[in-house]
Amino acid sequence: MSNPRIAFIGAGNMAASLIGGLRAQGVAADAIRASDPGIEQRAKISAEHGIRTFADNGEAIAGADVVVLAVKPQVMQAVCQDLRQHLDHAPLVVSIAAGITCDSLQRWLGPQPQAIVRCMPNTPALLRQGVSGLFANAQVSAEQKLQAETLLSAVGMALWLDEEHLIDAVTAVSGSGPAYFFLLIEAMTAAGERLGLPRETAAQLTLQTALGAARMACESDVDAAELRRRVTSPNGTTEAAIKAFQAGGFEQLVQQALNAAAYRSAELAEQLGK
Template sequence: MSTPRIAFIGGGNMAASLIGGLRARGTPADAICASDPGEEQRRKIGTEHGIQAFARNADALAGADVVVLAVKPQVMQTVCRDLAQHLGEAPLIVSIAAGIGCDSLQHWLGPQPRAIVRCMPNTPSLLGQGASGLYANARVSAEQKAQAEQLLSAVGLALWLDDEQLIDAVTAVSGSGPAYFFLLIEAMTAAGEQLGLPREIAARLTLQTALGAARMACESDVEAAELRRRVTSPNGTTEAAIKTFQAGGFEALVQQALNAAAQRSAELAQTKEPS
């Protein structure tokens, strides 16, 4: 597959992480460009990655095979309506904006049917450790799906969905997921401090434990439940903690939390219907 020319509309943190991932994987600088209204952001992204950065979105679109919409959801409608008059024949549109469906993007981009991929990356993408769910509308070709997957896999895991509504579930699991682990890290650090550890030691032990556990789960050929069982000795310290978690309804609480996140994601999408 030949290297597509990729235009990023918006040059914020997520766009910069995707560009950095592509460059690290060998995508040439002249195959990537970006646009952003902020002069300082344009200078930063251009200098760091060796790409062209434009003030006008229309300038970035020239000859683009893939157009990545990396602007905030609240300005997406305005940006898309402006882009509509400048888009070429058949570029792939990739949106990383939360809560905006393919139908809305199509409506705002004008009457010509568009190949659109909607995806939900998460903040660890900034470190190349992201997790993304992707959905393609019916006009996306096999080659364009490969282009979108190459783009998102440059910063981590990229998995395809057959149903756009499942983006809400992805939002609940991985989109918002890093915050759940941060909350657990906060709570474990505070508990360690309450048990008498200096805060710095409690924090460092917690962080390294989180990192180690995640690596074990990722690199193991068994499920997390089995890994848990292997480190939970009968009548031991781990079992005492696990039983306390479960007595407090831990699993049910996690389910409720993710349901709330998915529901809120769906509600936000409804507020951004085409107008």
């Protein structure tokens, strides 16, 4: 099936990004549908992307090969229970909701086994610069895996996971990750200002450095540790800063922060799946 029909349940920010990405890749508007209770959301997404929209979720998924669950985790149970009577055609179900396990989705979607891909995208998906971790349950075929990967690749990079519990680690690294970089940007801007730079100058220096360093790390054929060694001359300014970071326990602090995020991710999945 080269051109799957895709239905989005929920036409909010993430759905709009995915639809925009798919359209930019040449997916035809009539291969995409979306449903949302909000009349304004429907009008907006329809005007922007030329797709058909529905107030009724069941109508939106009729005949769809892929159903993308793009609603908030808190409403997922009710949404799935409404959809279960419309799933006789056995579409692939792709969930992008944080903290909802494949087991919970299967339980809510009904007795017959469903092909489910659970994804953890991140906010830069809104700029098509995201990265997602994907996990497929045993019902997902090779062709459906490709469909899910193509969908998530429309907003960035898509990486498969062999075990579902690793979604918690993905959440800790990339799901929550943008905020860690924002925190570093905040702290560096404030420190630059305290060193005497005008705030705007400190902010621009920090942002362009973040962007440049990320691009260097992405485009280089050596890893970040080697790139760091190359810019750290003995007794130089960078070494002085790195030593100060390490004396403050930087690496351990990063590990503790990611452990806390992963733990919270698992805890939320347990609460939301009840």
